[in-house]
Amino acid sequence: MFLTSYANAHQIAKATPFQEAECLHALFTKQPVEHFMPGQPLFFEGDEAKHVFEVMEGTLRIFRIISDGRRVITGFLYAGDIVGVSLKERYLYSAEAIAPAKIRRLTRKAFDCAVAESDELRPKVFSKVCDEMAAAQDQMVLLSCKSAEERLCTFLHKHLQRTTTEGGRAAVIELPMTRQDMADYLGLTIETVSRSITKLIGKGVVSVANPAARHLIKVEKPGALAQLAGDGDEYQEARRDLAVQGDRRRH
Amino acid sequence: MFLTSYANAHQIAKATPFQEAECLHALFTKQPVEHFMPGQPLFFEGDEAKHVFEVMEGTLRIFRIISDGRRVITGFLYAGDIVGVSLKERYLYSAEAIAPAKIRRLTRKAFDCAVAESDELRPKVFSKVCDEMAAAQDQMVLLSCKSAEERLCTFLHKHLQRTTTEGGRAAVIELPMTRQDMADYLGLTIETVSRSITKLIGKGVVSVANPAARHLIKVEKPGALAQLAGDGDEYQEARRDLAVQGDRRRH
DNA sequence: CGCTATTTTGAAAGGGCTCAAGAGTAGTGG
DNA sequence: CCACTACTCTTGAGCCCTTTCAAAATAGCG
Structure with a gap:
């Protein structure tokens, strides 16, 4: 599975350079669609960050559970969003479906590799990360005062x-x-x-x-x-x- | 100035590939050192994000002023930190020195270019951005509950x-x-x-x-x-x- | 030494939280 | 068809932590 996905991403990058240039979305088109029911987890905080996910349909919540058992939701994700980009080796948060969701996944390795090779993709990933940062800043302002x-x-x-x-x-x-x-x-x-x-x-x-x-x-x-x-x-x-x-x- | 810095960064990248591989810090070593006194601004929220800064000494505060005049500090920066990486065309926040600071700057263009060209640098930038995201998440948890x-x-x-x-x-x-x-x-x-x-x-x-x-x-x-x-x-x-x-x- | 900015301390008020109960909405099965 | 349960959401009352307003103490600096 790991290597297969890797090879897939590679092929996409080589075979359809223009389509790939279109958007990050294209990286996922060859992947199988997974269905998640409300409450079903995609991954847990602390797990090894093996995959990057694309939300095709539905809504996800991104959250952390703190020591006293309370939950902090740091974001919601909707159709078109991509989960798990700005991470190192481990997930910083858990992710669950809220509404029935259709998801595609790519191994991080495949994703990173495809991005590293494409001069078109890299700015798009960077842009995503910037949006994420901006959203986090806005949330801090909201929570602060x-x-x-x-x-x-x-x-x-x-x-x-x-x-x-x-x-x-x-x-x-x-x-x-x-x-x-x-x-x-x-x-x-x-x-x-x-x-x-x-x-x-x-x-x-x-x-x-x-x-x-x-x-x-x-x-x-x-x-x-x-x-x-x-x-x-x-x-x-x-x-x-x-x-x-x-x-x-x-x- | 714009083109000069650009050329400089270029030279660094070509001339000292190993040193450059060491860390992002090396990109700034050829730049002149600027001194900032407490309260002195580096840039304002909303300004065109023309530069990336390296803090050599001192401390900065990163903040936004909201509509009612209150201030939200979203972070502090210390010696060794780099400011302005995860941005698009405009700064999302203002930056000021708190303690007397020594700063070096690079144009974004030079910085982005150097990073784009180096397979060693890119993961380091990515790592920085991830750390920033992690810090933002922690801050959200803190402010939430x-x-x-x-x-x-x-x-x-x-x-x-x-x-x-x-x-x-x-x-x-x-x-x-x-x-x-x-x-x-x-x-x-x-x-x-x-x-x-x-x-x-x-x-x-x-x-x-x-x-x-x-x-x-x-x-x-x-x-x-x-x-x-x-x-x-x-x-x-x-x-x-x-x-x-x-x-x-x-x- | 006197002035100003920063920090501390005090008392009162308020916004959101906690605890508790009630209302409305499925879903289930007799 | 309707009780029964489970769940989410709403509403109420009292309390507590933080804020607000005000003033005193302390430090920095000419």
């Missing part, structure tokens, strides 16, 4: 952008994860997440179309949502102004 | 490891940053940081050798410090156990 409501709005706003690129009116976002997942991701408790959603509904910012499907949330006021998320658009300049006066904090 | 005391102990413990690799007795760690810096890094207020330190002193875990130099902290009980940091050593297995029973959270 945002209120419960701001955290939730940031989360919903991000999902809204993922679903509708057009700046349309009201839109429905689907949240495949449970409230507990959201809580573990946002650094809150499930109760606080629930209360915050209730509060947003009270303000008319969002609504739950069908009470049966609480995982479908309709955004009534996208503008208000963005506002409440707390990443003002004006802060680019504000930041610069502060930085300039900014011996404020000098020693 | 650690108490003020745990955050401080984690911080001190990390510094202790940085200074003394030997598992010696009591050791003194130097904190070049202000309490405010620590607060902005740990997601706390300056008052809470101060109170937490006082509490640790009360417990006899640490002490301030010379009351004049509050930036020098003596660790009296390294074991207790590690304990209070809250990353149990036993959690590798605990994690696995939990993960195995772990349809606990299945939908």
